[in-house]
Every structure is written in C-alpha cells, then in structure tokens.
Amino acid sequence: MTEATVPAGTEYPFAPMPHTEAIEQYKRIAADRPMTRMTMPFGGDVWVIHRNQAARDMLGDPRFVREPFRTGERAVPYFVEFPDFLKATVQFADPPEHTKLRRLVQKAITPRSVNAMRDSAVAFANELIDAMVAKGPPANLVHDYAIALPIQMLSNLLGVPPEDREKFEKWSHSTLSVAGMTEDEIAANMMELAIYMSGLIAQRRAEPRDDLLSALAAARDKDDTLTDDEILTMAILLIVGGFDNTANFITIGILSLLRNDDQRELFLSDIDGLAATAAEEVLRHGRMQMGLPVAGGGGLVPFVATEDVEIDGRVIAAGEAVLVDPSAAGHDPQAVETPERMDITRQNNPHLTLSYGVHHCLGAPLARMELQVGLSEIFRRLPGLKSEGPAEIDMNNLTQPVTNLPVSW
Amino acid sequence: MTTTTVHYRTPTGEVHSIEGTVGDSVMVTAVRNGVTGIVGQCGGNLSCATCHVYLAEDELPRYPEMDEMEDEMLDCTAADREDNSRLSCQLDLRAGEELHVTIPDAQQ
Numbered sequence: 001m002t003e004a005t006v007p008a009g010t011e012y013p014f015a016p017m018p019h020t021e022a023i024e025q026y027k028r029i030a031a032d033r034p035m036t037r038m039t040m041p042f043g044g045d046v047w048v049i050h051r052n053q054a055a056r057d058m059l060g061d062p063r064f065v066r067e068p069f070r071t072g073e074r075a076v077p078y079f080v081e082f083p084d085f086l087k088a089t090v091q092f093a094d095p096p097e098h099t100k101l102r103r104l105v106q107k108a109i110t111p112r113s114v115n116a117m118r119d120s121a122v123a124f125a126n127e128l129i130d131a132m133v134a135k136g137p138p139a140n141l142v143h144d145y146a147i148a149l150p151i152q153m154l155s156n157l158l159g160v161p162p163e164d165r166e167k168f169e170k171w172s173h174s175t176l177s178v179a180g181m182t183e184d185e186i187a188a189n190m191m192e193l194a195i196y197m198s199g200l201i202a203q204r205r206a207e208p209r210d211d212l213l214s215a216l217a218a219a220r221d222k223d224d225t226l227t228d229d230e231i232l233t234m235a236i237l238l239i240v241g242g243f244d245n246t247a248n249f250i251t252i253g254i255l256s257l258l259r260n261d262d263q264r265e266l267f268l269s270d271i272d273g274l275a276a277t278a279a280e281e282v283l284r285h286g287r288m289q290m291g292l293p294v295a296g297g298g299g300l301v302p303f304v305a306t307e308d309v310e311i312d313g314r315v316i317a318a319g320e321a322v323l324v325d326p327s328a329a330g331h332d333p334q335a336v337e338t339p340e341r342m343d344i345t346r347q348n349n350p351h352l353t354l355s356y357g358v359h360h361c362l363g364a365p366l367a368r369m370e371l372q373v374g375l376s377e378i379f380r381r382l383p384g385l386k387s388e389g390p391a392e393i394d395m396n397n398l399t400q401p402v403t404n405l406p407v408s409w
Numbered sequence: 410m411t412t413t414t415v416h417y418r419t420p421t422g423e424v425h426s427i428e429g430t431v432g433d434s435v436m437v438t439a440v441r442n443g444v445t446g447i448v449g450q451c452g453g454n455l456s457c458a459t460c461h462v463y464l465a466e467d468e469l470p471r472y473p474e475m476d477e478m479e480d481e482m483l484d485c486t487a488a489d490r491e492d493n494s495r496l497s498c499q500l501d502l503r504a505g506e507e508l509h510v511t512i513p514d515a516q517q
Contacts (some may be wrong), residue, residue, distance in 0.1 A: 060452030095454075102456055103481070110458070111487035253462075348445045357452040364418055364450065365487075365517060 012036040012048065013297025022294035023340045026050065026331045029296075029377035034312035035322070038297060043077035046302050046321040047314075050328040052335030052350060054312035056324055059357035061311075064303035065094045066359075068319075077321050079298055085190075089237040089267055091301060095358060104219045104226060105362060106400035107235055108212040109157070114365040117156060121370060124152045130311050133381075137408035138388045141378075146405075147173075148248040151245050153366065158235060159204060159211025164196070171196065172239050197235050203209035212238075233374075242363045244401065249367070250374035251391075251402045256342065257287035257379070258387045258407075261342050267375075275372040278344035280373065284330040285342050286353035288392060290402075300355055326352045360391055380407040414507045417444050417462075420514040431504045434461040435497035446512035453498035458485040459516040460497040465509035469493055471502060490514030 010032045015026055018030045031037070034054040035047045057065055068074040069082075076082040086092070090101040092398035111316070128148050131141040132139045139145075151169050154160075160168045174181050174189035181189070201213055205228075216231045226234075257264045257278075266273055279283045288294060302323035314320050330337035330351040337348070354361035361367060378385060388406040411431040415438055429438035430461050439447040439460075448459035455478045464472075472495075475483075479499050483490050497510065 056452065099456065103478075106456065106483070107485065110485035111515070112485065115487075127512045232468070310486065348443060350440075354450070356450060358454045358456055360452075368517060 006036070007032055011165035012050070014295060016293035016295040017213070019288040019290075019292075019294045019404075020340065022296060023288060023331050025296060026328045027333055027339070030328060030332045030334065033314075035314055037123055037276055040077040040298060041079055042081045043075035044321075046298075046323055047316055048169060048297070048299060048328075049311070049322065050310060052329040052332040052352065053124065055324040055329045055352055056356055057112045058303070058309075058311050058316075059352075059355060059359070061309065061310050062095065064322060065306055066092045066301075066303055067094050069302070070305045074304060074319075074321070077302055077323075085233075085236065086240070088309075089233050090362070091237065091241075091359060099225070100360060100378055101234065102358075104216060105212070105238075109363055109366050111365045113204055114369045117153060117281055117366075118369055118373065120156060120185075121149065121153055121373040122377060123385065125149055125373055126381065129378060129381045132207060134409075138406050139408075140256060141405040141407045142247070142251050142402055143404075145378065146254070146374065147243075147247045149250065150191075150246040150370055153246075154239060154242050157212050157366065158197075158200075158238070159209055160200065161406065168193075168196070193239070194232060197232055198228065200345075201231050201235075238363060241361075242366065246363075246370050247365050248401045249282060249286065249371050251405055252290060253279065253371060253375045254284040254378060254385070254407075255387070255391055255402070255405055256282060256286045257344075258385065259289055259291055260342050263342055264329050264379070267344055268379060270374050271380055274344055275376045276368075277349070279371040280349045280351065281342060281344045281346050282351040282375070283284065284336070284346075288331075289342055290393075292391070292393065293313060296325070296327070299323050299327070300352070301359075324352055324355070326355075327336050330400055386409045391409050411504050413502050413504060415439075415502065416507065416509045417447075418509070418511040419446060420512060429502045431502050434503050434509060435462065435500040435502065435510060437498070438465065438502065444512075446516065447517045449498060449499055450517070455479060455496070455498070458482045458487070458496065459487055461486045461488060461490075461513055461516060462495060462497045462500075463491055463493045463508040463513065464495045464500065466493055468506075469495075470510055471503075471506065475499065486513070487515040487517055 010029045030050045034051045039045050069076045070087050128145050132144050171189045171193035174186045204214040205217040263395045302321045305320050307318045309316050335350050354364045388408045391402050392404040394403050412428045416426045416430050426445050427442045436449040440449050450459045451457040479496050483494050
C-alpha cells in the first residue's frame with residue numbers, strides 16, 4: 001500500500017526506469033511531500049523520507065530508536081529479512097548503551113588513525129594491480145581489486161596476523177553478498193570466523209598490540225568496559241559492514257568514471273586533488289551512473305518513533321517505523337545543486353549515503369580512505385582502463401552488489 | 410526570533426557572515442546556511458569530530474570548559490587540534506554575542 005492518491009509522476013515506490021527519469025521522479029516527489037508510507041517486502045509499513053533536511057531532522061532526533069527491532073517486539077521493515085546477528089550489534093542499540101560501545105571503537109577509526117593506514121592501502125592496491133597486469137586482460141575488477149582491498153584493510157585494523165589472512169579472508173568472504181554460498185556454508189564459515197575471532201581477542205587481551213582488538217580488550221580495565229562477546233559482535237559488524245559495502249562502492253566508483261568520459265578525463269588530470277570530492281560524488285550519485293535502470297523504494301535501516309513526532313509537517317505516530325531513502329535525499333534539489341549531474345569537483349555534497357546522527361557509519365573515515373585510494377590507484381596505473389561488457393548485479397541481496405565488472409586496459 | 414552573527418573564516422581566508430538564531434549551535438547554523446567545511450555527521454551528538462572549528466581566542470572564555478566527551482572527540486579530528494579547537498555543535502549562539510570561527514582544512 002502506498003498513499004491513496006499522489007500527483008502523477010510522484011508515485012513511490014517506483015519500478016525500474018532509466019536513471020535520468022528516476023532522478024526527475026525523485027525531484028518531483030521531494031517537491032510534493034517530505035515522505036511516503038510504503039509496505040516493505042518484510043516487516044510491514046514504514047515511512048520513507050525523501051527530503052534531505054527532513055531526513056536529517058529525523059536521524060538527529062533521539063525520539064526515534066531501534067530498541068523494538070533489537071528485542072523483536074517489532075519486525076524490521078526492509079527488502080529482505082534482517083539477519084538476527086545484525087540485530088545484536090551496536091547498529092540496533094540506542095543511547096546510552098550505544099554511546100559506550102560506539103565511542104570505544106570510534107577512537108580507533110578516526111580520520112587521523114586511518115590516515116596512518118593510507119600508505120599501506122596504496123601499496124596493497126598497487127600489488128593487486130601488478131597481479132592483474134601480470135595475468136593480462138580481461139579482469140573481473142570486483143574479484144581482482146575491489147574486494148581484496150577492504151579485506152586487507154580490515155585485517156590490518158583488527159590485527160589479524162599475516163599468516164592467518166588466507167583463512168580470515170575465506171571466512172569473511174562468506175559474509176559477502178557476492179560470494180554466492182549456500183546458507184549452510186555461510187553458517188559454517190561464520191561460526192569458524194566467530195571462533196577464530198574469539199581466540200584472537202583472548203590473545204590480544206593477554207598480549208596487547210597496536211590494533212583495534214587490543215584497544216577494545218584494554219578498554220575493559222577503564223571506566224568503560226566491554227565483554228568478549230561485545231568485542232566479538234563489534235568485530236563481526238565491522239567485517240560485514242566494512243567489507244561488502246566498501247567493495248561495492250569501489251566498483252561503482254570505477255564503473256561510473258568509466259561511463260563518464262568528461263569526468264574521467266578530469267579525474268586523470270588531477271587524481272590527488274580530486275580523489276576526496278570524487279569519492280563523495282560516488283557515494284551520492286554513483287549508483288545512478290551504472291548504466292542500469294533505477295528503482296525507487298526503501299533505503300537505510302529504519303527507526304521506530306517513541307512518541308508522535310512531527311517532521312516537516314507530517315506526524316510520524318508513536319510505534320510507526322521510518323527510514324531514509326539516501327538516493328532521494330542525495331538528489332533533493334533543495335540540498336544539492338543540479339543533482340542529476342555527476343560532478344567530481346562538487347564541494348557542497350550533503351549526501352546521506354553513510355547516514356547521519358548517532359548511527360552514522362562508524363567506519364566512515366576508513367571507507368572514505370579506501371574509496372579514495374581504490375579510485376586513485378587504478379586510474380593512475382591504468383589510465384586507459386575500459387569496460388568489457390555490462391556489470392552484473394545481484395538485485396536479490398541486501399546490498400545489491402555488483403558481482404562482475406569485466407575490464408581491460 | 411533573536412538572531413546574532415557568526416563569522417566563518419574558510420581555510421582559504423574567505424569570511425562568511427551568517428545571521429543565526431540564538432540557541433542554535435554554530436554547527437547547525439553553518440549546515441543550515443550552506444557553509445561548507447563543517448559537516449556535523451553525527452547531528453550534534455558528540456560522536457564524530459566533523460564540526461571541528463578554531464574559536465577566536467578572546468571568545469573562548471565565554472563558554473564553560475569543554476566536557477570529557479568533547480575533549481576525547483577533539484583528539485580524533487582530521488586537522489590538527491589547537492588550544493582554541495572546539496566542536497561547533499557544542500557552541501550555542503547567544504544574544505548580543507557575535508562569534509568568529511575558523512574552519513580547518515579537513516573534517517573527514
């Protein structure tokens with residue numbers, strides 16, 4: 001069910017259409033109303049916010065919480081059934097519990113600490129490109145490049161020793177939507193990953209090193225304390241969130257540059273100067289530039305209103321669920337000038353792809369660095385990179401990942 | 410509605426003078442008025458450090474000493490922390506008190 005009557009051309013959700021038309025539809029919807037009520041494939045009805053400022057007002061308001069999802073009192077309205085293990089993470093906790101958990105990890109993933117990891121990211125990206133070049137074209141950029149970079153960075157961050165990288169990658173890979181494993185295989189790998197990480201946490205507690213697990217284990221002895229289970233859940237969330245999404249945006253970024261000759265030429269003329277703004281533009285608009293039809297409906301993880309709350313003139317009633325559609329918010333002309341245009345020099349880019357408010361992406365500094373490095377190094381080394389066929393996308397997955405991107409150079 | 414002026418100096422030296430509402434924060438005033446360079450990713454909940462500013466030295470004493478959470482987050486900023494570093498979500502606009510802040514060259 002959607003709203004009974006909406007003006008023609010502002011229907012929401014909407015079926016796949018060419019991306020230029022989808023953006024026009026988003027613009028008309030945002031001009032007409034701040035939000036639409038829609039029924040999700042799982043978990044029932046949810047308000048979907050389209051306007052950028054209304055989205056910020058909601059995401060920044062503590063009267064919207066996730067407790068009812070965590071306890072199971074209410075199902076999560078979403079495209080797919082939300083996995084239980086994710087509901088046990090900080091993503092579904094509310095302040096003050098959320099504040100304690102999050103701050104401990106946040107101290108390890110700051111712009112400054114991530115900057116210290118940049119050199120090793122650049123070196124590793126170049127190793128991957130060396131291997132691609134040695135093997136010769138064509139390459140599947142998803143497999144050979146976009147997935148490998150984030151797993152290496154996660155291993156460094158968490159402190160997985162080099163000799164364990166191979167098995168860590170195998171287990172973590174099963175959390176990836178592109179892996180295509182059976183449910184039994186995923187469950188077995190997740191279990192092995194959990195056992196391995198628990199062992200590593202115990203080791204780091206006994207003999208701390210300069211890594212995130214050691215920092216989290218040590219934090220136990222101060223005022224803020226974390227149990228081993230909390231550390232494990234946090235590590236798994238970082239693996240699930242930090243691996244798949246980052247890999248996907250590296251792929252989307254490269255593809256969107258391959259499909260926009262003027263923007264690619266511009267990028268090649270000043271890679272270091274434009275990497276930061278290009279990465280933000282990929283986060284905001286990259287999905288529109290994949291050469292595929294775009295559908296409208298749903299978005300970020302929902303919240304529940306604890307009381308009646310008015311947002312941009314609409315009342316979200318106590319107990320109702322609400323979420324933000326970041327594609328709509330990223331193409332709201334009130335917030336983004338000429339939103340239909342891919343512009344890698346855009347300075348004011350208030351996209352909500354990494355969310356906003358207390359639950360904004362915990363790994364944002366790391367994700368940004370990896371995306372910047374991922375885009376920069378491939379085009380620096382292979383400026384003649386080109387597409388060798390359409391990208392393949394798994395539309396039935398939570399994150400709708402690109403699974404194959406054939407390229408040559 | 411009472412207003413006062415916040416002067417935002419960008420890393421390149423331009424100054425944007427914005428008439429803001431008393432009670433709003435320096436972060437919200439910037440974001441609402443399209444002043445770039447102040448991100449405020451967490452919405453003013455002291456869980457990011459993307460609204461970092463340098464507050465004019467002579468205006469620092471107007472505010473109480475920062476609390477522990479702000480102090481910790483300021484250790485996480487992208488640009489170097491200085492003695493006059495503050496998170497602009499913690500600086501509220503007050504009647505009759507203009508403010509002068511400098512935006513650092515990086516927030517994230």
